[in-house]
Structure formats: structure tokens, C-alpha cells
Amino acid sequence: MKRKVIIALVVVALGIQLVPVDRTNPPVLNDLHAPAEVKEILVRSCYDCHSNTTRWPWYAKIAPVSWLVSHDVDDGREELNFSDWRAYDARRQTHLATEILESIEKREMPMPIYIFLHGEAKLTGSEIGTLRAWRP
Numbered sequence: 001m002k003r004k005v006i007i008a009l010v011v012v013a014l015g016i017q018l019v020p021v022d023r024t025n026p027p028v029l030n031d032l033h034a035p036a037e038v039k040e041i042l043v044r045s046c047y048d049c050h051s052n053t054t055r056w057p058w059y060a061k062i063a064p065v066s067w068l069v070s071h072d073v074d075d076g077r078e079e080l081n082f083s084d085w086r087a088y089d090a091r092r093q094t095h096l097a098t099e100i101l102e103s104i105e106k107r108e109m110p111m112p113i114y115i116f117l118h119g120e121a122k123l124t125g126s127e128i129g130t131l132r133a134w135r136p
């Protein structure tokens with residue numbers, strides 16, 4: 001009995017690997033232009049979910065984690081994609097700039113689970129200050 005359950009679990013675990021997952025990085029056509037110190041912070045802490053230059057980690061290749069990661073990247077790119085930034089109109093850019101600061105100051109972004117996995121994404125007070133002083 002136990003053996004059958006284990007075999008069934010293994011079959012399911014392998015089977016779900018066959019579900020196709022979108023892990024593409026579309027071409028970068030309108031990437032944000034910003035001072036180097038601002039850009040460095042955003043690339044390190046936001047670009048994995050908010051650009052077309054996602055670094056897909058190894059665990060993003062294994063279902064069901066891959067489904068969660070690709071879902072976050074899809075949603076993240078939809079809300080704010082720095083690779084499309086220069087194609088946004090001025091109103092959208094201004095609105096997003098406000099939201100970016102808000103989300104950082106409320107510690108909603110980068111997502112806490114992401115900081116847990118990527119310690120380097122955690123922003124220091126001085127980095128938040130650099131972003132606050134930036135006007136895109």
C-alpha cells in the first residue's frame with residue numbers, strides 16, 4: 001500500500017514537469033535610462049520581475065515552483081516593465097515613479113519572499129534615499 005502511494009507521488013511529481021511554463025525573455029526595446037547608481041539598484045532588486053532580462057534561477061525550472069515564479073514575473077511585467085519604460089507616456093511614467101517609491105517605502109517591493117531568496121535585493125536606507133532623489 002505504502003509503496004503504491006510513493007509510486008503515485010513520484011509519477012505526479014514527474015508528470016507536472018511536463019506542463020509547459022512560459023520562461024521567455026522578450027527583446028529589450030525601450031529600457032529605462034537612469035543615472036548609473038539608480039539603475040544599479042533597480043536592476044539588482046527589481047529587474048528579475050519587472051524587465052525582460054529576468055535571471056531564471058534553477059528552482060524556477062522545477063514545477064510547481066516554476067508556476068509560481070513565472071506567474072510573478074508575468075504579473076510584475078504587466079504592472080511595470082523597465083524594458084518598456086521609454087515607450088510609456090509621460091503620465092504613466094510619473095504615476096509609476098510614485099508607485100515605485102511607495103511600494104519600496106512600505107516594504108511591499110521587492111516581494112519579501114524574493115528578498116528571502118536573494119539577500120542582495122534588500123534595499124538599505126541610503127539606497128532608498130537615492131531612489132527618492134531620482135526623478136525619471
Ligand code: HEC
Nearest residue numbers: 045046048049072075076079080099100103109110111114
Ligand atoms: C519576485 C518578483 C518581484 C520583484 C523582485 C519585484 N516586484 Fe514589484 N511586483 C511584482 C508583482 C507580482 C506585482 C503585481 C502584483 C502586486 O501588486 O503584488 C508587482 C507590482 C509592482 C508595482 C505596481 C504597484 C503595486 O504596488 O502593486 C510596483 C510599483 C512595483 N512592483 C515596484 C517594484 C520595485 C520598485 C521593485 C524593486 C525594488 C520590485 N517591484 C521588485 C513582483 C516583483
